[in-house]
Amino acid sequence: MDIEDTLLMIPGPVKVAPRVLRTMSRPMISHRSGEFGAIYSDCRALLKDFFETKNEIVVMTGSGTVGMDAAVAGIIGRDDTIVTISNGKFGERFTEIGERYGRVVPVKFDWGTPFDLDKVAAALEEGAKAVAMVHNETSVGLTNPAKEVGNLARKHDAIFIVDGISSIGGNEFQTDEWSIDIAITGSQKALAVPPGLAVVSTSPRAEERMLPKSASYYADLKAHLKSARKSPAQTPYTPAVPLFYALQEALHMAADEGFAARRARTARQAEAVRAAAKALEIELFPKVNEHTHYSNTVTAMKMPTGISDDKLRGGMKKQGVVVSGGQEQLKGKIFRIGTMGVCSTSDILQTIQTLELVLAKEDRLPQRGAGVEAASKALGI
Amino acid sequence: MDIEDTLLMIPGPVKVAPRVLRTMSRPMISHRSGEFGAIYSDCRALLKDFFETKNEIVVMTGSGTVGMDAAVAGIIGRDDTIVTISNGKFGERFTEIGERYGRVVPVKFDWGTPFDLDKVAAALEEGAKAVAMVHNETSVGLTNPAKEVGNLARKHDAIFIVDGISSIGGNEFQTDEWSIDIAITGSQKALAVPPGLAVVSTSPRAEERMLPKSASYYADLKAHLKSARKSPAQTPYTPAVPLFYALQEALHMAADEGFAARRARTARQAEAVRAAAKALEIELFPKVNEHTHYSNTVTAMKMPTGISDDKLRGGMKKQGVVVSGGQEQLKGKIFRIGTMGVCSTSDILQTIQTLELVLAKEDRLPQRGAGVEAASKALGI
Numbered sequence: 134m135d136i137e138d139t140l141l142m143i144p145g146p147v148k149v150a151p152r153v154l155r156t157m158s159r160p161m162i163s164h165r166s167g168e169f170g171a172i173y174s175d176c177r178a179l180l181k182d183f184f185e186t187k188n189e190i191v192v193m194t195g196s197g198t199v200g201m202d203a204a205v206a207g208i209i210g211r212d213d214t215i216v217t218i219s220n221g222k223f224g225e226r227f228t229e230i231g232e233r234y235g236r237v238v239p240v241k242f243d244w245g246t247p248f249d250l251d252k253v254a255a256a257l258e259e260g261a262k263a264v265a266m267v268h269n270e271t272s273v274g275l276t277n278p279a280k281e282v283g284n285l286a287r288k289h290d291a292i293f294i295v296d297g298i299s300s301i302g303g304n305e306f307q308t309d310e311w312s313i314d315i316a317i318t319g320s321q322k323a324l325a326v327p328p329g330l331a332v333v334s335t336s337p338r339a340e341e342r343m344l345p346k347s348a349s350y351y352a353d354l355k356a357h358l359k360s361a362r363k364s365p366a367q368t369p370y371t372p373a374v375p376l377f378y379a380l381q382e383a384l385h386m387a388a389d390e391g392f393a394a395r396r397a398r399t400a401r402q403a404e405a406v407r408a409a410a411k412a413l414e415i416e417l418f419p420k421v422n423e424h425t426h427y428s429n430t431v432t433a434m435k436m437p438t439g440i441s442d443d444k445l446r447g448g449m450k451k452q453g454v455v456v457s458g459g460q461e462q463l464k465g466k467i468f469r470i471g472t473m474g475v476c477s478t479s480d481i482l483q484t485i486q487t488l489e490l491v492l493a494k495e496d497r498l499p500q501r502g503a504g505v506e507a508a509s510k511a512l513g514i
Numbered sequence: 515m516d517i518e519d520t521l522l523m524i525p526g527p528v529k530v531a532p533r534v535l536r537t538m539s540r541p542m543i544s545h546r547s548g549e550f551g552a553i554y555s556d557c558r559a560l561l562k563d564f565f566e567t568k569n570e571i572v573v574m575t576g577s578g579t580v581g582m583d584a585a586v587a588g589i590i591g592r593d594d595t596i597v598t599i600s601n602g603k604f605g606e607r608f609t610e611i612g613e614r615y616g617r618v619v620p621v622k623f624d625w626g627t628p629f630d631l632d633k634v635a636a637a638l639e640e641g642a643k644a645v646a647m648v649h650n651e652t653s654v655g656l657t658n659p660a661k662e663v664g665n666l667a668r669k670h671d672a673i674f675i676v677d678g679i680s681s682i683g684g685n686e687f688q689t690d691e692w693s694i695d696i697a698i699t700g701s702q703k704a705l706a707v708p709p710g711l712a713v714v715s716t717s718p719r720a721e722e723r724m725l726p727k728s729a730s731y732y733a734d735l736k737a738h739l740k741s742a743r744k745s746p747a748q749t750p751y752t753p754a755v756p757l758f759y760a761l762q763e764a765l766h767m768a769a770d771e772g773f774a775a776r777r778a779r780t781a782r783q784a785e786a787v788r789a790a791a792k793a794l795e796i797e798l799f800p801k802v803n804e805h806t807h808y809s810n811t812v813t814a815m816k817m818p819t820g821i822s823d824d825k826l827r828g829g830m831k832k833q834g835v836v837v838s839g840g841q842e843q844l845k846g847k848i849f850r851i852g853t854m855g856v857c858s859t860s861d862i863l864q865t866i867q868t869l870e871l872v873l874a875k876e877d878r879l880p881q882r883g884a885g886v887e888a889a890s891k892a893l894g895i
Contacts, residue, residue, distance in 0.1 A: 136543050146542040146755055157538040157756055161527040161708055162517050163836060194710050195576045195732060196751035202732040230731045321752060327542055329575055329710055329754025349730050350611045351576060351583040370577035371702060373710025373754055374527055375538055455544060 134450065142484050143457040144271050144299055144431035144471035146321035146328045149379070153326060156382040157375035164372050170365020172381050173372075177361065179384040180332055183324075183392055184301060184316055186308035188334040191357040192380065194373045197298035197319030199352050200331030202230055204294045204315040205265065206349035208342065209235035213262040216291070218253055220246055220277065221270035222460050223296055231265070234348040244463065245273035245418055245433070247425035254285050262342070263292040269300035272460050274417070274433030274469060276304050278424035283312035292339050298322055301332075302392065303399045303430035303473045314339035315354075320376060323399070323430060325474025326383045329376045333357075386475070396429075402472040402481050403429040405511035409485045410434050412507035413492060414499050418467045430473045433459075436466055440495050448491035454484050478512050515831065523865050524838040525652050525680055525812035525852035527702035527709045530760070534707060537763040538756035545753050551746020553762050554753075558742065560765040561713055564705075564773055565682060565697055567689035569715040572738040573761065575754045578679035578700030580733050581712030583611055585675045585696040586646065587730035589723065590616035594643040597672070599634055601627055601658065602651035603841050604677055612646070615729040625844065626654035626799055626814070628806035635666050643723070644673040650681035653841050655798070655814030655850060657685050659805035664693035673720050679703055682713075683773065684780045684811035684854045695720035696735075701757060704780070704811060706855025707764045710757045714738075767856070777810075783853040783862050784810040786892035790866045791815050793888035794873060795880050799848045811854045814840075817847055821876050829872035835865050859893050 141148050162168045173192065180190040193199050205227070209215050213235045217227040220242040231237040240256045242248060248266075257264060264286050268279045279295055286293035294315045300306050301316065302323030308316045314336040321328035335354060347353040356369040387395055407427060410417060418433040419425075436442060442458050442465040449456055459467040470484060485504040492498040522529050543549045554573065561571040574580050586608070590596045594616045598608040601623040612618035621637045623629060629647075638645060645667050649660045660676055667674035675696045681687050682697065683704030689697045695717040702709035716735060728734040737750040768776055788808060791798060799814040800806075817823060823839050823846040830837055840848040851865060866885040873879040 134549060136541055136549060139541070139543075141542055141544070143544050146545065146752065149542055151539075154539040154541070154756075158532075158535040160517055160520070160535070161522055161530055161702070162520075163522070163524050163838070164527065164709070166836075168515060168517060194754075195580070196753070198751040199576070199732045202730075206731070233727065233729075233731045319752065321542070327754065327756045328545070328752040329757060346614065348614070349583075349732065350587070350614045351580045351730065352732050370579040371526065371700065371709045372577070373575075373708065373757065375535075375708045375756065376710060376754060455547075457544070 138453060140454045140480055140483055142470050142480065143455055144469055144473065145319065147325055147471055147474045148476060149325055149327055150383070150386060150475045153379050153383045153386065156378045159378055161374055164374060165367060167365045169374070170367065172377050173366040176377065176380050176384060177366065179388055183384065183387070184308045184334045185306065185310070186334050188308065188336045189358060190332060190334050191354070191361045193331045193333065193357055194329060195331050196328060197317060197331050198226065200317035200333045201227065201296055202349060203333060203352035203354040204317060205230045206234055206352055207344060207347045207354040208263050208292050208339065210344050210348070211235055214238060214260065216240060216256045216261045216264040218248060218264070218266040218282065220244060220248060220273065221267065222272035223267045223270060227265040227296065245275060246420050247422045248277055250278065250281055250424065253282060257285055257289040257291060261289070261291050263294055265294040267296040268306060269304055269428050269430055271299040271431055272463065273419050274428045274431045275419035275421060276300065276426045276428050279313065280311045281424055287312050292342055299430050302387065303396065304428060305396065308334055320380060323473045324380065324383050326379045327376060329373050330380060399472055400429045401512060402476055403432055405481050405508040406432040406470050406472060408507040408511040409504035412503040413489065431469050431471050433467050433469045436468060437492065437497050440497060442468070444495060445491055448494065449487050452487045452490060454487040456484070478514065481508055481512065519834060521835045521861055521864055523851050523861065524836060525850055525854065526700065528706055528852055528855045529857060530706055530708055531764070531767060531856045534760050534764045534767065537759045540759055542755055545755060546748060548746045550755070551748065553758050554747040557758065557761050557765060558747065560769055564765065564768070565689045565715050566687065566691070567715050569689065569717045570739060571713060571715050572735065572742045574712045574714065574738055575710060576712050577709060578698060578712050579607065581698035581714045582608060582677055583730060584714060584733035584735040585698060586611045587615055587733055588725060588728045588735040589644050589673050589720065591725050591729065592616055595619060595641065597621060597637045597642045597645040599629060599645070599647040599663065601625060601629060601654065602648065603653035604648045604651060608646040608677065626656065627801050628803045629658055631659065631662055631805065634663060638666055638670040638672060642670070642672050644675055646675040648677040649687060650678070650685055650809050650811055652680040652812055653844065654800050655809045655812050656800035656802060657681065657807045657809050660694065661692045662805055668693050673723055680811050683768065684777065685809060686777065689715055701761060704854045705761065705764050707760045708757060710754050711761060780853055781810045782893060783857055784813055786862050786889040787813040787851050787853060789888040789892040790885035793884040794870065812850050812852050814848050814850045817849060818873065818878050821878060823849070825876060826872055829875065830868050833868045833871060835868040837865070859895065862889055862893065
């Protein structure tokens with residue numbers, strides 16, 4: 134595989150624009166300098182709009198998981214209870230994190246099925262300091278009802294933590310409107326930056342209720358807030374400088390396009406993938422209802438009967454297009470296409486055309502060109 | 515300041531070679547792919563030589579601190595005791611980390627003064643699961659007696675944790691010979707990679723005595739070891755892909771030079787800085803004895819009387835050379851020059867010449883050219 138000539142269509146890391154990649158080749162600077170502080174402050178301001186929030190933003194060096202970890206470790210002490218809602222791999226991660234630091238009441242649903250909000254309400258009735266959920270469950274391709282859970286959290290005076298890692302900037306995500314106290318994203322998703330940074334917003338309400346000391350030394354949200362408020366703005370530990378260069382450049386690219394315009398484009402692109410799937414007689418994986426929607430950042434589809442993961446994804450990779458498989462219990466059963474960040478119309482069409490090619494080889498293509506035609510139509514071409 | 519035309523002579527992040535910077539501009543790849551696994555495995559193998567160890571190496575996304583955190587959180591439970599030795603800022607960090615997870619017996623010395631090994635022995639007599647120290651104390655410019663403390667640790671059956679962040683690959687550092695169970699470095703030091711990766715080696719002895727679950731979710735050494743042993747090699751959470759590109763490239767550069775040759779060059783360069791300081795009548799900051807040495811990766815010097823930090827470092831920065839000041843209680847009292855990684859002979863001479871220029875302006879230069887001459891001589895020019 135020639136990585137310089139491969140189209141990456143997985144749900145993260147996503148394709149990064151060449152101008153963003155190039156900016157990482159600038160020399161290093163001191164992370165305690167005014168130059169670094171100016172970059173960080175600029176990012177913090179733009180990220181507020183990206184998150185649709187007035188809350189304060191910090192950027193941590195690490196994967197999105199370090200942000201999830203920081204949220205839980207900062208709020209949940211040994212004797213505190215957190216309700217964790219899951220219907221996929223990343224929701225289960227909140228349960229694992231919660232178990233590391235305090236008491237967990239897991240509210241678990243089958244992967245890819247909608248939440249039963251009554252069960253969430255019942256868990257909160259028992260009393261909890263926080264409730265955590267994943268907005269866009271990358272592992273199964275659906276979005277969960279953050280607004281509705283936010284209302285329940287407020288009613289029960291619980292801190293509301295939302296993993297928006299593969300969501301913010303791609304799907305509709307209203308941090309303040311939905312009463313989200315701590316929201317998290319990762320650089321390698323809709324921001325279209327390489328992986329290695331977690332972005333976290335914290336409400337004054339969450340800050341007031343933080344533990345005197347976080348349960349984690351490195352993933353310490355309080356320490357990050359304190360350093361970010363210094364002048365020049367800093368991080369408590371040495372940050373990944375080139376990724377901050379990339380973050381600033383990518384945020385300006387996104388702001389130039391318009392954050393709302395980017396979300397609308399992402400929605401059109403996911404609609405195109407779903408339309409192509411329908412035309413190619415491929416079933417979407419997740420079950421949806423009035424509160425749960427197909428994700429606009431990742432489309433999860435059932436593996437067509439009689440085609441192996443190796444044939445489908447391996448065949449596409451040979452043609453230079455990389456899509457994702459299923460994780461854990463879904464390995465070999467689904468495949469996933471990411472549509473985030475700077476994904477272009479031609480990226481979508483190339484992907485669908487390559488999928489058709491592989492299906493044709495396996496004698497599973499209903500009609501040549503049907504997928505590309507359906508996608509083009511959805512894209513308005 | 516034009517960052518593209520500035521010489522960075524701080525003790526991290528250090529200057530990165532253009533070929534290493536450029537490699538970060540390559541497109542993203544999936545972190546679960548064979549392509550990523552091959553890069554990671556190559557790095558893991560080369561890093562064993564870099565660490566002078568047969569122990570297993572993992573690379574975590576985060577600052578060096580995430581490595582220190584992982585070491586302590588993986589070993590020290592609520593009822594375990596760790597002896598932390600400090601004579602500078604980073605030794606004190608081990609105390610802070612230890613306090614987050616268990617019981618700490620701090621053995622504290624004034625910043626920049628040698629350890630009293632008898633005091634360390636006395637603390638270990640009381641019984642401890644681990645002892646942690648910093649080999650090269652970046653904040654004060656000295657190296658501490660890791661070998662001697664290693665002997666004490668073995669005698670008392672304690673796990674020996676060493677922060678080698680600004681040391682490994684620059685100073686002499688023999689992980690196995692010195693009985694170091696967990697050694698840590700950061701990418702932005704002698705490896706000459708941008709910041710954002712921590713590298714950790716773990717002995718079988720340390721692995722056997724790890725807690726069933728680390729006290730930290732993100733900084734989980736056991737999870738990193740487990741993922742690294744998969745085929746293809748992986749990380750438990752999404753890694754900072756461009757920094758792994760850079761790490762691989764920088765390791766090959768260092769291996770081509772020879773790890774021992776690089777350490778010898780670093781030693782010569784530090785000797786040149788110390789010789790220049792002497793010629794310019796600038797006092798070195800740390801106190802040394804038979805076990806404690808001037809660091810070869812960072813030289814800490816007292817601020818010449820009557821010159822402010824702003825005049826000295828600000829004046830040098832105006833001429834395009836950035837050196838570090840003192841941290842915390844040493845702010846304004848010392849300045850520090852880093853000599854690590856791909857620092858060149860001409861970098862050293864430009865730095866000393868710029869220092870002379872600023873001293874001349876303040877009427878504090880004993881003799882024009884004295885510093886450059888002394889440095890040249892030490893460099894064998």
